[in-house]
Amino acid sequence: MAYKNVQSWRTVTLADICNMKYGKMPKKQDLVENGYPVFSGYGIVGSHKEYLYEDPEIVVIARGVGGCGDIKMSPPKAYITNLCIVLTIKDSNVLKKYLYYRLLSTSLRSLNTGAAQPQIVIADLNKYKVKLPPLQLQRKIAAILSAYDDLIENNTRRIKILEEMARLIYREWFVKFRFPGHEKVRMVDSELGPIPEGWEVRRLSNFGNVVTGKTPSKAIPEYYGDYMPFIKTPDMHGNVFCILTSEMLSERGAASQKAKTLPPNSLCVSCIGTAGVVSITCFQSQTNQQINSIIPNNLADREFLYFTLKGLKNTINQFGANGATMINLNKSKFEGLKVVYPSKELVFAFHEITYPIFELIKKIQMKNLILRRTRDLLLPKLISGELDVEDLDIAAGGD
Secondary structure (H helix, E strand, O other): OOOOOHHHOEEEEHHHHEEEEEOOOOOHHHEEEEEEEEEOOOOEEEEEOOOOEOOOOEEEEOEOOOOOOOEEEOOOOEEEOOOEEEEEEOOOOOOHHHHHHHHHOOOOHHHOOOOOOOEOOHHHHHOOEEEEOOHHHHHHHHHHHHHHHHHHHHHHHHHHHHHHHHHHHHHHHHHOOOOOOHHHOOEEOOOOOOEEOOOEEEEHHHHEEEEEOOOOOOOOHHHEEEEEEEEOHHHHOOOOEEOOOOEEEOHHHHHOOHHHOEOOOOEEEEOEOOOOOEEEEOOOEEEOOOEEEEEEOOHHHHHHHHHHHHOOHHHHHHHOOOOOOOOEOOHHHHHHOEEEEOOHHHHHHHHHHHHHHHHHHHHHHHHHHHHHHHHHHHHHHHHHOOOOOOOOOOOOOOO
């Protein structure tokens, strides 16, 4: 049932209700290991010694391939980068969360004025018009949609805790060398420094087949559809498992480069641009050329490899630098990276402990996907007035 008074909702431009500002590019010397989140719009990309915004703010991704025009809410106490335009509410009759959902319900990608590089500018964003219901109704709509986001956020926190549990075991056993029975094992020299006796140095190519992705021709629209996930680096950010991608290939598109298909449980590593991001495939997938992937010979290596590859971030950036402006680690260099490999028995013991943890992470990520899809089905119906919640007794809080 539609709202009775939707005709009375006021129409405003974003300039009427918001102040807008570009984020800032952080300086390298101000980045720290443990600090405030650096938010690029695409995800958290580091830590800064200071933050620019105390509260979560609405941001529009203003630059970059694959996300320009997307709407995000920043983390609290965040340093927001210059890939984003920050929208700060200045009208007391506008609820921040409602405006966030209102903008989320439509695409701003039509505002892109970039040629070689996608770009949205404040001057165009200022003119964008939105229709706003009364404040109390904004609160009710935001409360319904926030309930889904709160569940998603709680699940995301659970995932982080579970991943950290597994990471701490990995660090204790394979970095600090305090694995079960370590007291009885002597240390010996290796090309990567002292390692426990019986361990070895391996190249990444020894773990399985390495596949460098490729983008099917955009000149053939029929290559894209809904048949197979097509993974790009932004799809991997913050995800142990790559469950959802912004683009899918058609059956024809996937078949055009069949050798690039990865089975489930392959480990994807970004090696161009934002390098060192790691994620695991859930389904048969393909990736773009910025990603090198390992199809492991043994499933028991999966969890060990995940943390080992994450630990190679600095190495990938170092070997991929080559004096160029963008990190680019090719397949042969990636295959040649060396890591310390423990005994098979110890890796299997780690697998037995962490496999159930990783499978639970996958299950929670799937739940979050369902919650997001349900929220996204409700979103346009609530924002447009197609579903009337005006008379519902909903506890509607503030901002």
